[in-house]
Amino acid sequence: MTRLFNDPAAFADEALEGFAAAHRRWVRPVTGGVVRAGGTPAGQVAVVIGGGSGHYPAFSGLVGRGLAHGAAVGNVFASPSAQQIRSVARAAHAGGGVLLMYGNYAGDVLHFGQAAERLAADGVEARTFAVTDDISSAAPEESAKRRxxxxxxxxxxxxxxxxxxxxxxxxxxxxxxxxxxxxxSFGIAFSGCTLPGADHPLFTVPEARMAVGLGIHGEPGIGEEALPTADEAARLLVTHLLAELPDGVTAPAGERAAVILNGLGSVKYEELFVVYRKVAELLGDAGVEIVDPEVGELVTSFDMAGVSLTLTWLDDRLEELWRAPADTPAYRKGAFGAPEAEAVARPADGTGTVADEPADEALPDASEDSRRAAGTVLAALTAIAGTVDTHVEELGRIDAVAGDGDHGIGMQRGATAARQAATTAYGLGAGAGTVLTRAADAWADKAGGTSGALWGSILRALGTTLGDQEAPSADRVAAGAAEASAAVRRLGGAEVGDRTMVDVLVPFADTLSAATASGLALAEAWDRAAGAAESAAAATAELLPRKGRARPHAEKSLGTPDAGAHSLALITRAVHGVLLPHSPNQH
Structure with a gap:
C-alpha cells in the first residue's frame, strides 16, 4: 500500500514537485507537468505525452532526448486537464507542431482533444493519438476501444x-x-493497488488465484485463474499474444519483435527475470527474434502485484526507431553525440520553473440582480463541495467495484477548486454567469479525468445560459440544465442506458423543464427533478456499462450504481437545500 503521503488530494502535485527537483538535468517543471530541461530544438515536432499519476515512470519519467519533449501529469489515475496539457504543449512547442499522445481512456480522449482545439486557436498545429495495445479490453474487431x-x-x-x-x-x-x-499487450495480477489515503486495495484476488487481463488503473481483471508458476505465467502471456498477430504478420516464425516484460508495481526484478527467461525461450521456440528487450517497471499501477507482456512486431523502420538512443530520468538507451543546446531561456532564478500564464481577472459587467443571484450560486457550489467531502470515500468505493476508484478524490479536487474560484469571482463582484464559468474552468482543471471535463461542461453551460445581466428565472435555470445535458452528451458521447451520469442528467433536466413549464417555482421544480435524479441513479445498478473503464468488467458492476450517476444525484439534492431559502418567485 501507499504509506508515505501528506494530504491524499495533494499527492500527485507533491510527487511531481519532488520528481522535478530530483531530475533537473533532464526536466524542468511547467504548469501542468514537465518539459525537457534543454527545451525542444527549433523546428522539431514536440511529442507531448501524458496521463494520470500513479504509473511512474510513465509519464514524467519518459521526458528527455530521444523520447518525449514534455509530459502532462494528472491526479492519481485521472487524466490531466485540457489546460494542463495546453500549458505543457505550449512550453514544449518550438515551431514544428505538437503530437499529443496518451493511453486510450475516456478522460484522456476528452482532455487531450480539447487541448488540441485550444492549441489550434493559439496558432499551434497539434494532433492527437491514443495508444490501444491491451488485447484484453476489447475484441480485435473493436481494437479502437482498447486501453x-x-x-x-x-x-x-x-x-x-x-x-x-x-x-x-x-x-x-x-x-x-x-x-x-x-x-x-496482455497482463495478469495477484493483488490490487491501494491509493494514497485508502485503507484497502481497489480489488482483491482470492488466495492461490490470479486476475487475468487487467488494466493499469486498479481495474480488476476480466477473469480469474489458478495461481501459476513463473513458467506457467510466461506461457499464458506469450500464448495470448501469439494468438493475435497484427496485419502483415502471418506467422511469428522469422519475425522480429521488441519485447517488454513490465512490472506493475510490487513484483520484484528478480521475479521478472525468472518469468522473462521462459518468455525468451517460448518466443525463440516460435521463431521470433527478440530485439532489445526491456524487463522492469515501465508503466506501473502504484503497488499492484502483477506483470504484463508487450510485443511490438518490428519492420526495418520500426526497428531503427526502437534501437534509437534515448536519455530520460527513467529510460536510457544508447548514446547521443554532443548535448543539444538549450532552445528556451531559463528563468533568472535558475529554477527552470515556468510561471503560470497571467490570469485574466477582468470581469464582464453584471447587473445588481445577477450579482445577488451569484450569492446563491456560490452557496450552491459550497454545498456541492460539502456533499462531495461527506461522500468522498463512498464514491471511491463504488467506483472501485469495476473502475479505478478515483471518482471520489477527483470530485473532491474539482468541487473544492470550483468553490474557491467562485468565492474569488463573487468577491470581485461577478455576476451569476461568470461565477459559474470561473468555477467550471477550475473544476475541469483541478479534477482532470472524465468527470472533470463533464462537470466543467455542466457548469459552463449553466453559466452561459444564465449570463450576468438578468436575475435567473426558473425557466432560465431549466434551460441551462437542458443545455448542460446536451453538452455532456456531445462531449462524452454517452446516451441514456450507457450507465453513466447521462442516465441521471437527462431525466433531471427533462423533469426540471417540465416542472417549470407547468408553473412551479424553482425550489419545488428542482425538488421534483432531484427525486427523478435519485431514482435514475439507483436504477443504474441494473445497467451494464457501455462506456468508460468499467466496460470490460460489465458483470462486476451489476448491483452497484454508477459512481458518476450517484454523485450527480447527491449534488442535485444538496443544491435543492440551498434553493429552499433562496428560490426566486419568477416562473
Missing amino acids: GIAGDLPVFKAAAAAAEQGLPLAEVLAVAERANARTR
Whole structure:
C-alpha cells in the first residue's frame, strides 16, 4: 500500500514537485507537468505525452532526448486537464507542431482533444493519438476501444525518435499509427493497488488465484485463474499474444519483435527475470527474434502485484526507431553525440520553473440582480463541495467495484477548486454567469479525468445560459440544465442506458423543464427533478456499462450504481437545500 503521503488530494502535485527537483538535468517543471530541461530544438515536432499519476515512470519519467519533449501529469489515475496539457504543449512547442499522445481512456480522449482545439486557436498545429495495445479490453474487431497500457512506451518512443530525426508532424503521426497497429499487450495480477489515503486495495484476488487481463488503473481483471508458476505465467502471456498477430504478420516464425516484460508495481526484478527467461525461450521456440528487450517497471499501477507482456512486431523502420538512443530520468538507451543546446531561456532564478500564464481577472459587467443571484450560486457550489467531502470515500468505493476508484478524490479536487474560484469571482463582484464559468474552468482543471471535463461542461453551460445581466428565472435555470445535458452528451458521447451520469442528467433536466413549464417555482421544480435524479441513479445498478473503464468488467458492476450517476444525484439534492431559502418567485 501507499504509506508515505501528506494530504491524499495533494499527492500527485507533491510527487511531481519532488520528481522535478530530483531530475533537473533532464526536466524542468511547467504548469501542468514537465518539459525537457534543454527545451525542444527549433523546428522539431514536440511529442507531448501524458496521463494520470500513479504509473511512474510513465509519464514524467519518459521526458528527455530521444523520447518525449514534455509530459502532462494528472491526479492519481485521472487524466490531466485540457489546460494542463495546453500549458505543457505550449512550453514544449518550438515551431514544428505538437503530437499529443496518451493511453486510450475516456478522460484522456476528452482532455487531450480539447487541448488540441485550444492549441489550434493559439496558432499551434497539434494532433492527437491514443495508444490501444491491451488485447484484453476489447475484441480485435473493436481494437479502437482498447486501453493503452505498457505498449505506451514503444509507441511513444517510435514517434519521438521520428521527431528527433526532424520528420514533419504528419510523418511523426504516421509512425505512431504504424507502431500502435503492430503493438499488443496482455497482463495478469495477484493483488490490487491501494491509493494514497485508502485503507484497502481497489480489488482483491482470492488466495492461490490470479486476475487475468487487467488494466493499469486498479481495474480488476476480466477473469480469474489458478495461481501459476513463473513458467506457467510466461506461457499464458506469450500464448495470448501469439494468438493475435497484427496485419502483415502471418506467422511469428522469422519475425522480429521488441519485447517488454513490465512490472506493475510490487513484483520484484528478480521475479521478472525468472518469468522473462521462459518468455525468451517460448518466443525463440516460435521463431521470433527478440530485439532489445526491456524487463522492469515501465508503466506501473502504484503497488499492484502483477506483470504484463508487450510485443511490438518490428519492420526495418520500426526497428531503427526502437534501437534509437534515448536519455530520460527513467529510460536510457544508447548514446547521443554532443548535448543539444538549450532552445528556451531559463528563468533568472535558475529554477527552470515556468510561471503560470497571467490570469485574466477582468470581469464582464453584471447587473445588481445577477450579482445577488451569484450569492446563491456560490452557496450552491459550497454545498456541492460539502456533499462531495461527506461522500468522498463512498464514491471511491463504488467506483472501485469495476473502475479505478478515483471518482471520489477527483470530485473532491474539482468541487473544492470550483468553490474557491467562485468565492474569488463573487468577491470581485461577478455576476451569476461568470461565477459559474470561473468555477467550471477550475473544476475541469483541478479534477482532470472524465468527470472533470463533464462537470466543467455542466457548469459552463449553466453559466452561459444564465449570463450576468438578468436575475435567473426558473425557466432560465431549466434551460441551462437542458443545455448542460446536451453538452455532456456531445462531449462524452454517452446516451441514456450507457450507465453513466447521462442516465441521471437527462431525466433531471427533462423533469426540471417540465416542472417549470407547468408553473412551479424553482425550489419545488428542482425538488421534483432531484427525486427523478435519485431514482435514475439507483436504477443504474441494473445497467451494464457501455462506456468508460468499467466496460470490460460489465458483470462486476451489476448491483452497484454508477459512481458518476450517484454523485450527480447527491449534488442535485444538496443544491435543492440551498434553493429552499433562496428560490426566486419568477416562473
